[in-house]
Every structure is written in structure tokens, then in C-alpha cells.
């Protein structure tokens with residue numbers, strides 16, 4: 001390209017028009033891109049969301065202390081278990097008296113087997129920007145042959161099994177849970193299936209329970225949460241959004257998994273960007 005063209009493109013990139021073009025490109029990708037399942041996860045993926053869970057959600061669900069009733073937690077699309085293990089670690093650390101059960105489900109048998117084993121290489125365990133040496137030391141113990149095993153007290157409250165969010169009969173068999181996680185999965189489903197999954201997820205959440213739903217198209221998130229009477233938690237919303245942007249950063253416009261920069265303007269900005277919602281009582 002000639003220097004003059006390069007200069008004009010550089011100048012265009014500094015303008016508001018460029019940002020609007022990128023947003024339009026992203027919106028068209030959201031509307032028309034083919035969705036594909038991806039088996040990918042990390043430990044401690046959204047640290048600010050876990051902080052919101054500790055500082056707001058658990059106290060709201062157990063206002064009189066950790067209580068006698070165990071918290072029932074479902075983690076859909078759990079992949080090889082990193083999300084469920086990170087959650088269990090945080091609950092153990094901050095609420096040592098809390099009783100809870102976590103059930104993780106995924107449609108891919110191989111990742112469920114890996115989750116059940118709870119064994120990871122150092123590379124797998126430390127993948128992702130928020131994993132520190134301190135976290136590794138607190139979550140894992142050496143298991144020989146270069147492998148690390150999730151510590152027993154973190155593993156024990158968790159069970160893993162195959163299960164499909166789109167299987168209504170399976171979903172109805174689960175009963176209702178205080179907290180439901182379905183993260184980074186709905187944006188990989190065709191949009192009509194994502195809506196169906198959203199309704200199934202809502203069905204298994206108890207009244208007053210908390211839904212964690214990062215990784216769903218923002219227009220659908222606003223529309224479905226409104227339709228289903230889910231109320232957003234306005235706490236650390238920008239920080240959680242930015243944790244999720246780490247993956248793609250400034251390359252957000254070219255992919256349906258990219259996240260637009262955070263904004264407090266526009267209709268429904270909170271519903272579009274919040275990742276934690278409460279079901280009406």
C-alpha cells in the first residue's frame with residue numbers, strides 16, 4: 001500500500017467513525033457467523049466475578065450466616081472442570097464453614113473424564129492470565145510424573161457427569177439450584193438454541209437464586225433476562241467485563257466471542273454487560 005493510503009487509514013483509525021465501523025462489523029458477525037462448539041477453559045478465569053460472588057452473592061443467599069442448608073450449585077458447560085474447581089477453592093477459602101455441592105455437566109465425554117480425574121500438567125494449571133504461584137500452591141498437590149492434582153478438600157464437594165443444556169428432560173431431572181453457572185457456552189450455540197438453553201437454565205434456578213452467565217450475545221442477554229424476570233447485580237460489572245476481554249483484547253470486532261469495550265451509555269447497558277443475575281422471588 002502507498003504511504004498516502006497508510007496515512008489515511010491511520011488517520012481514520014483515530015476517529016469515531018472507525019469505532020462505529022468496528023461495532024457494525026461485530027454486530028453483523030453476531031447476527032450471521034456460524035457458531036461452533038469450543039472446548040476451552042482456564043482456572044480462575046474471571047477473578048472479579050468470584051470476588052462479587054464472595055462479597056455479594058453468598059451473603060445474599062445466606063443472609064443469616066452460612067446456615068445449615070448446603071448451597072446447591074450447578075455448573076453447565078464445565079469442560080475439564082477448571083471453573084468448578086476454581087469456584088470450590090474460593091468458597092472453601094472464604095467460607096470455611098459453608099456446606100455446598102457442585103455438579104458439573106458437559107456434552108463432551110473426554111473432558112468430563114479429565115474433570116473427574118482432577119489431574120493437570122503444570123502448563124494446563126497455569127494457563128490464563130490470573131493464575132499465580134500462590135493460587136497453584138493452594139489448589140494443587142504434586143501427583144507424580146509431572147502432574148498436579150486438585151486438593152481433596154476442593155474436589156470432594158464436586159461431581160461431574162455428561163449432560164446437555166438443550167435436553168429439557170435431563171434439565172428437569174436436576175431439580176432447582178441456588179447458583180447456576182453457564183458461561184462461555186451460549187455464544188457458541190446457534191442463536192435459537194442459545195435461547196432454548198437460556199430458558200432451560202432459568203428453569204433450574206431457584207427463586208432468589210443467582211445465575212452466572214458470562215459469554216452470551218449481549219442483545220440476547222438483555223432481552224432474555226428481561227423476559228424471564230432476572231435482575232442484574234450491579235457490582236464490579238466493568239471489572240468483570242474487562243477480565244473477560246483479556247482473551248481477545250482489541251481484536252474484539254472480528255469474532256462473535258469478542259467483547260466490545262465497556263460502556264455505561266445506551267439503553268440496557270447494565271443488562272447487556274452484567275454477568276450475574278438474580279431470579280425474582
Ligand SMILES: C[S@@+](CC[C@H](N)C(=O)[O-])C[C@H]1O[C@@H](n2cnc3c(N)ncnc32)[C@H](O)[C@@H]1O
Pocket residue numbers: 037038039040041042045076077078079080083105106107108111163164165166182183184185
Ligand atoms: C468454551 S467452553 C467454556 C468452559 C467454561 N464454562 C469456561 O467458561 O471456561 C464451552 C463448553 O461448553 C460445552 N457445551 C457445548 N454445548 C453444550 C451443551 N449443549 N450442553 C452442555 N455443555 C455444552 C462444550 O463442550 C465446552 O466444554
